[in-house]
Amino acid sequence: MKSALPLALVLAAACAPPSLAHHSTAMFDFTKSMTLTGTIKELQWTNPHAWVQVIADGKEYSLECGSPNTMSRQGWKRNTVKPGDPVTVMMRPMKDGTPAGMLVSILLKDGRTLGAGVTPGPPPPIAAAPK
Amino acid sequence: MSRLFAALAAVALIAIPAAPALSQSRPNAQAFARLPDWSGAWTRDTGGFYESTPAQAKDPAPAPTSPRLIPPFTPKFKAIFEDNLRRIAADRYPDPISTCGTPAGWPRLLATPDAYEFVIRPEQSWILSENGPNIARIYTDGRKHPPADELWETYTGSSVGRWEGDTLVFNTVGLKGVGSTILGRQGVVMSDKLMVDTKIRLIEPDRLLITMVLTDPEALTKPWPIAFTFKRLPKDTTVWDYACAENNRNPITDAGQTLTLDPSGKVMDLKTEGQVR
Numbered sequence: 074m075k076s077a078l079p080l081a082l083v084l085a086a087a088c089a090p091p092s093l094a095h096h097s098t099a100m101f102d103f104t105k106s107m108t109l110t111g112t113i114k115e116l117q118w119t120n121p122h123a124w125v126q127v128i129a130d131g132k133e134y135s136l137e138c139g140s141p142n143t144m145s146r147q148g149w150k151r152n153t154v155k156p157g158d159p160v161t162v163m164m165r166p167m168k169d170g171t172p173a174g175m176l177v178s179i180l181l182k183d184g185r186t187l188g189a190g191v192t193p194g195p196p197p198p199i200a201a202a203p204k
Numbered sequence: 205m206s207r208l209f210a211a212l213a214a215v216a217l218i219a220i221p222a223a224p225a226l227s228q229s230r231p232n233a234q235a236f237a238r239l240p241d242w243s244g245a246w247t248r249d250t251g252g253f254y255e256s257t258p259a260q261a262k263d264p265a266p267a268p269t270s271p272r273l274i275p276p277f278t279p280k281f282k283a284i285f286e287d288n289l290r291r292i293a294a295d296r297y298p299d300p301i302s303t304c305g306t307p308a309g310w311p312r313l314l315a316t317p318d319a320y321e322f323v324i325r326p327e328q329s330w331i332l333s334e335n336g337p338n339i340a341r342i343y344t345d346g347r348k349h350p351p352a353d354e355l356w357e358t359y360t361g362s363s364v365g366r367w368e369g370d371t372l373v374f375n376t377v378g379l380k381g382v383g384s385t386i387l388g389r390q391g392v393v394m395s396d397k398l399m400v401d402t403k404i405r406l407i408e409p410d411r412l413l414i415t416m417v418l419t420d421p422e423a424l425t426k427p428w429p430i431a432f433t434f435k436r437l438p439k440d441t442t443v444w445d446y447a448c449a450e451n452n453r454n455p456i457t458d459a460g461q462t463l464t465l466d467p468s469g470k471v472m473d474l475k476t477e478g479q480v481r
Contacts, residue, residue: 099292100473115467120446120450121447121450121454122451124451126467140446142446146319169474173464
């Protein structure tokens with residue numbers, strides 16, 4: 074009888090996506106990156122996760138971040154974005170297509186790109202400029 | 205003046221009988237002077253338990269190490285692990301910490317992405333995790349684990365040990381087991397027979413090495429050594445509150461699904477299974 078673990082399961086475990094610490098990330102599609110250009114509706118600077126609400130393509134997207142604690146160590150302040158600010162965001166979208174996702178990078182109107190406190194290190198760059 | 209004297213006298217009368225016992229139990233200045241400098245805030249600089257090998261953790265000491273992505277499970281726990289992996293892939297894994305009311309426990313509390321503090325004294329130390337928050341209390345005052353009839357299973361268990369030079373050495377037992385003793389969100393669980401032997405020491409001025417040997421006669425066929433490191437954060441780092449229930453937009457259903465709520469609290473997911481726990 075074969076005793077090895079199914080390879081796909083082992084690889085899934087070894088290559089697990091970055092953890093949001095407090096809950097599963099299974100709802101996000103880590104094979105896709107979605108870039109949106111729009112405006113900030115709201116920043117929820119709260120635990121266990123901060124949320125950036127962005128209006129783009131006529132919809133409101135809920136973008137989940139790390140905690141304010143991890144974000145503040147990556148350059149965020151509670152007023153880094155304000156309602157109406159133009160931004161471009163790169164995210165891992167929801168698998169079911171609902172307008173939400175895990176924020177990976179955000180390009181601010183001052184030209185800075187920040188991560189979202191989910192993974193350590195510098196944020197992946199975003200090519201497009203905010204409109 | 206006389207009232208002040210009376211107050212001081214009263215304090216003295218209360219304090220004097222307790223003084224001998226306190227002086228015997230308090231560590232002396234030399235004991236404090238021997239402690240290493242683990243001050244400040246810290247964060248993990250290696251990933252989850254899976255990626256942790258002494259080699260990757262830059263352990264300068266000779267250590268046996270091969271990548272140990274999968275623990276040496278017994279058949280029963282291998283089956284549990286495989287089932288957990290399928291549940292994780294399907295978003296049906298009911299992780300207890302996602303409810304915002306359950307501690308991560310030992311040793312999982314060392315695998316969060318936020319900051320840590322290691323508060324050390326000769327007779328007791330505390331590991332404080334910003335995320336959770338979680339607290340591990342480690343007694344090094346010579347006590348033993350509580351006897352069996354006074355030790356009930358908890359998330360963080362009972363930790364007792366000693367200082368060996370600059371190394372904190374301790375043993376942890378009394379953990380809750382399947383469903384609660386989880387090493388991360390990769391499906392590794394242990395039984396309530398788990399025993400963890402941990403050593404913590406500085407290997408560089410700003411890097412702590414934590415090595416563990418997990419022994420579990422129900423879950424593992426042999427002891428499982430793991431290791432990982434923490435790096436010291438900049439000196440002015442503040443460790444903050446982390447209130448998991450403050451704005452939890454990811455409630456968990458009793459089927460193990462993690463939901464996503466919009467800002468008004470409405471469920472966004474197109475398909476849901478089970479009721480919110």
